Amino acid sequence: MPSLQDSKLAFIGGGNMASAIIGGLVNKGVNKQNITVSEPWDVNREKLAAVGVKTTTDNTEAGANADIVIIAVKPQVTKGVCEELGASWSKRTTLPVVVSIAAGITLSSLEEWSRTPDGRSAHVVRVMPNTPALVGEGASGAYASADVTSEEKELVNALLSSVSKATEWVNKEELLDVVTGLSGSGPAYFFAMVEHLISSATALGLPQEQATRLATQTCLGAGKMLVESSDEPGQLRKNVTSPNGTTYAALQSFEAQGFKEIVDKAVQAATSRSAELGKN
Incomplete structure (x- = not known):
């Protein structure tokens, strides 16, 4: 697994939280050309392009070859996005780490929706960030699927540290709801x-x-x-x-x-x- 500095990052969705994370990554010296954002709205896409990262309206173009895919879309469109990405990974030998900040979407759903046509599933991490991330003072809760390695967790920690001063890993998925009630809200x-x-x-x-x-x-x-x-x-x-x-x-x-x-x-x-x- 490459380091964060060497990883190809794909953001599916370029709203406020994605923009905050991207800004934090750029400030930490991550190569802008390693970051691709798929965003349908012209205004958001133009703002991100001005930062110097790659932009597109095509989810598969952004995520097909990425090492880390950050799902930053509204919960109601997450299923379609994940299914689209899973289909695009059919020829990959190593699947990306998927980091979802889509509120309320369970790990099992994310794994099921992002399966490749031959039945493989990406390693998935759910994250609950909060809005102070927009000023680099965020607090995040995280929960990983059982197959996520310690190396992959460190990669996610490095990703979140661009905007979060505290990242806490919980050992039960339902505790992310408590994190939501505490630091999310x-x-x-x-x-x-x-x-x-x-x-x-x-x-x-x-x-x-x-x-x-x-x-x-x-x-x-x-x-x-x-x-x-x-x-x-x-x-x-x-x-x-x-x-x-x-x-x-x-x-x-x-x-x-x-x-x-x-x-x-x-x-x-x-x-x-x-x-x-x-x-x-």
Whole structure:
């Protein structure tokens, strides 16, 4: 298996997440001419062509000879794309590693749909990235089929590290639904929290521009502390909380409103919905 630098990469779909990964790969020095993107929309294709990668509207042209094929299309078109690719691999002796970021599409479906006419199946990895990947600060969960080798996993790690600061491999496919509820949907939880902080401060008289700057920087700073500190989140919370002080009063209000249960139900709801989508 070639290294990431030497691998031929095919992206089937050139939307936001694919564009983010491609940008990260280019920034890491991966040869642009080793990257081919199949994208039907002219605007997206032109943007990617401007980066210097190869572009096409033909999925098989992009993926026929690739070492790694990244499926980055909408779930409802994934089956047709995989069947098209599988048929194009009929004469290959070694099949590519398929990395799917199509939400909810199971490993067994991906393997079945991408089989070659003689019954062989590519090694498949499912990935759940999140939107901070767009700014190089992503978190991703990954699950591999049993035949994916440690070398292939390292190749996928190298691919994802272009946009993800944390990539966690789970040992059960259903745990990807939990990853979805945690980090996949998680950015929206923080955006909602900051949105409400700004609204609350504005209602108490602080100008919205000031409230926005203070709230967003507070979120960024707290996130950086979480990543860089050796303390657990609970200890960081305690470090901010003086007995009977202002933070204590706020946290008591959270507790009175059932904050823990609210978070539990939110993550459970997103996890359950992810599982439902995978069955449709």
